[in-house]
Amino acid sequence: MNALGLSAAQAGLVCCRTCNLLSRPAQRDTPGYCPRCGATLVLRKHNSIQYTWAFLIAAAICYIPANALPVLTTTTLGETESDTIMGGVIFLYTSGSWPLALIVLIASVMIPLGKILALGYLLITVQRGSVANMHDRARIYYLVEFIGRWSMLDVFVDAFVVALVQLEPLMSVEPGSGVVFFMAVVILTMLAAQTFDARLIWDSARRVEVAHG
Amino acid sequence: METIACPDCDLLQHIPRIPSGGKVRCAQCGETLFIERANALNRTLALTVAAALAFIIANTMPLMGLSAAGREASTTIIGGAREMWLQGSEITAVIVAFCAVIAPGGHILFLLVVLLAVRRPPAPRWVGEMLRSAHLMQPWSMTEVMMLGILVALFKIAQLATVLPGIGMYAAGAFIFLLSAVLVTFDPHEVWKRVEWADGTRPPGVAETDSGAAR
Numbered sequence: 001m002n003a004l005g006l007s008a009a010q011a012g013l014v015c016c017r018t019c020n021l022l023s024r025p026a027q028r029d030t031p032g033y034c035p036r037c038g039a040t041l042v043l044r045k046h047n048s049i050q051y052t053w054a055f056l057i058a059a060a061i062c063y064i065p066a067n068a069l070p071v072l073t074t075t076t077l078g079e080t081e082s083d084t085i086m087g088g089v090i091f092l093y094t095s096g097s098w099p100l101a102l103i104v105l106i107a108s109v110m111i112p113l114g115k116i117l118a119l120g121y122l123l124i125t126v127q128r129g130s131v132a133n134m135h136d137r138a139r140i141y142y143l144v145e146f147i148g149r150w151s152m153l154d155v156f157v158d159a160f161v162v163a164l165v166q167l168e169p170l171m172s173v174e175p176g177s178g179v180v181f182f183m184a185v186v187i188l189t190m191l192a193a194q195t196f197d198a199r200l201i202w203d204s205a206r207r208v209e210v211a212h213g
Numbered sequence: 214m215e216t217i218a219c220p221d222c223d224l225l226q227h228i229p230r231i232p233s234g235g236k237v238r239c240a241q242c243g244e245t246l247f248i249e250r251a252n253a254l255n256r257t258l259a260l261t262v263a264a265a266l267a268f269i270i271a272n273t274m275p276l277m278g279l280s281a282a283g284r285e286a287s288t289t290i291i292g293g294a295r296e297m298w299l300q301g302s303e304i305t306a307v308i309v310a311f312c313a314v315i316a317p318g319g320h321i322l323f324l325l326v327v328l329l330a331v332r333r334p335p336a337p338r339w340v341g342e343m344l345r346s347a348h349l350m351q352p353w354s355m356t357e358v359m360m361l362g363i364l365v366a367l368f369k370i371a372q373l374a375t376v377l378p379g380i381g382m383y384a385a386g387a388f389i390f391l392l393s394a395v396l397v398t399f400d401p402h403e404v405w406k407r408v409e410w411a412d413g414t415r416p417p418g419v420a421e422t423d424s425g426a427a428r
Contacts, residue, residue, distance in 0.1 A: 005241055006225050008218035013225065015218035018345050019405045022218055022225075037341045038411030092365070095372060100365050107361075138222065138242040152312060152355050156293075156362025159309045161369055163288045163296035164279045164376075171373065175302040183308050190352065199223040202241070 004205050014041045048197040052123055055192035060116050062184040067109070069178030071158050076171045084178060085109065085154055107153040108182070115151075115189045118144050119196065129204040137201045145193045151186045155179060219244060253400045258328040260398060264391035265321050270384035271356075272314060276363065278377045279370060289381060290314055290359070317354040317392070323347035324395065327404055334407035341408045344401060351396075357389045 008015050013022050014031045018039040025031035031041035045051075070082035083091065085108050092101035118140050125137060158179055165173040215228045219239040226240055233251040238244065250256075271290065278287035288296070290313050298306035323343045330340045367376050 004224070007223040008225050009223055011225055013218065015220060015223065017220070018348075019341065020217065020220060020402065021405070022216060033411065035412040036405060036410050037345070037408070038338070039345070088369075092368070097368055100368055103361070104365060135242065138244075142221075142244065149352060149355050150358055150361075152358050153362050153365070155305065155309060156313070156355075156359045157365045157369070159293040159297050159305065160276075160288070160363050160366035162300055162302075163293040164277070164286055164366070164370055165373065166286060166296065174300050175297055175305055179302060179305050183305060187308070194352070198221045198242075202222045202224075 004202060007199075007202070007206055009043050009199075009203075010206060014043060016041060017045075044199060044203075045195060045197040048195055048200060049123060049127060051195040052119060052192045055188045055195060056116060056119050056123070059112075059185050059188035059192060062181045062188065063112060063116065066112075066178055066182035066185050069181060070176035071154065071178040071182065072161060073174045073176050074165075074171070075174070082176060085182065088154070088157070104154060104157070107150045111147055111151045112185050112189060115144050115148055115193070119189070119192050122196065122201065126200045126204065131205040134201055134205060138198060141193075141196065141198045141201065148186070148190050148193055151189070152183075155183050155186070217246065219246060247400060247402055248397075250398060250400060253398055254328060254331065254403050257395055257398045257400075258325075258332075260391055260395045261321060261325050261328055264388055264395055265325055267384050267388040267391055268318060268321055271381050271388050272318075274381040274384060275379035276381040276385070277367065277379050279374045280377075287379065290385070312353055312355040313359045316350045317356050317388075320347050320350040320354045321392065321395075323350065324399070331404050331407040335409045336404075336407050338409050338411060341405070341411075344404055344408075348401075354392075356385060356392065360385055360389060 008022060012028060013024050015022050016034040016037060016039055019034060019037040021034055021036045023031075023035055023041070025041060028043070031043065033039065034041050067085055070084050071088065072083045074081045074083070085104075089101050089105045089109070092098075092104060122137055122141060122144075125132075158175055162173050162175050165171060216225060217228060218225050219242060221244045222239060222242040224239060224241040228237055228246070231237060231249045233249055235249045237246045237249070239246055274289070275287040276289055276292075278285060280286075291310060294306045294310035294313065297303075297309060324347050327340055327344045327347065330336045330343075363382070367378075370376055
């Protein structure tokens with residue numbers, strides 16, 4: 001692996017998370033506050049790995065009821081029908097709109113699962129001190145952070161279907177319990193991505209270089 | 214020449230003077246660090262005002278109307294959340310309201326106040342706090358996701374009833390474009406240069422104007 005450039009932490013500098021000002025704290029372990037914006041300075045996010053694991057495991061648990069429980073319950077003239085997220089995708093597909101079916105499938109099923117797997121992979125490689133594929137892992141993290149919000153799609157779909165289709169007694173739609181779990185998956189994975197410190201990906205390589213140098 | 218650390222990989226790097234429009238990427242991880250722009254704050258302010266107006270229209274006018282079997286219904290953005298609440302899904306209602314109304318509204322409002330406040334530097338310290346709040350709101354502001362959600366919802370409903378897009382829908386569309394323009398032109402670095410330092414000192418170089426301020 002080619003040598004990495006000097007990091008701020010190695011140079012005894014701290015980059016403020018709020019205003020990006022680079023400052024030289026008196027004590028490295030307790031850097032205190034940013035002189036410009038007053039935010040608490042940290043070399044790396046506190047307990048980043050533990051927090052990310054906690055959010056990630058919680059998200060993985062919620063992922064099961066989110067997909068198994070119905071998200072919408074439609075009542076048409078006394079007949080009741082429940083739809084899960086996959087049910088909604090299949091409905092869109094069979095009613096002739098495969099592009100929308102694909103969008104919902106990607107946003108609601110593949111992105112949350114992909115995020116859980118990707119963050120798990122990033123956490124495990126960071127914990128094992130891996131120095132391989134750092135550029136790819138940085139890109140994966142960027143993608144996870146960038147794309148995560150789109151999973152909220154199904155929640156909005158459900159909300160507006162519920163809001164509009166209230167034509168009692170002809171037809172009415174109620175939200176199912178799956179929506180809450182699904183929302184929990186989206187929020188927990190977003191929090192997991194936010195608590196993960198991407199700089200940890202590069203730190204193991206720096207530690208190796210320091211040890212060998 | 215200025216030294217900064219990449220927020221995503223902590224690489225220390227010297228940034229040379231770059232021409233307006235130039236984009237600076239981290240030498241190690243490739244993350245965009247900033248884009249140099251002349252007169253950036255004025256342009257951002259103009260776009261932010263426009264975005265705020267579009268946001269107000271998007272939230273006060275009906276988003277879409279629906280008619281089926283002689284019955285009519287229409288909804289606003291907050292109406293979607295309200296109906297969720299009435300149907301017994303309070304948590305969903307709160308999250309939908311937060312991601313579709315409160316977070317984008319708060320984000321644009323905080324940005325507007327920040328941009329107005331830094332027009333006469335040095336800006337007081339609370340401006341920095343407000344910018345931080347705006348950054349906190351940003352990931353939870355999901356208007357564009359909501360629009361795609363509405364599109365899918367419309368398609369689902371279209372088989373049952375006739376759906377008419379309302380003024381709110383067009384305004385929400387305009388808001389999405391204006392907000393992305395705001396985010397592309399906004400340079401937080403310029404704001405921080407004009408805010409009073411937490412340790413009591415004045416920001417260096419406050420006398421400089423927007424254009425051509427040395428980075």
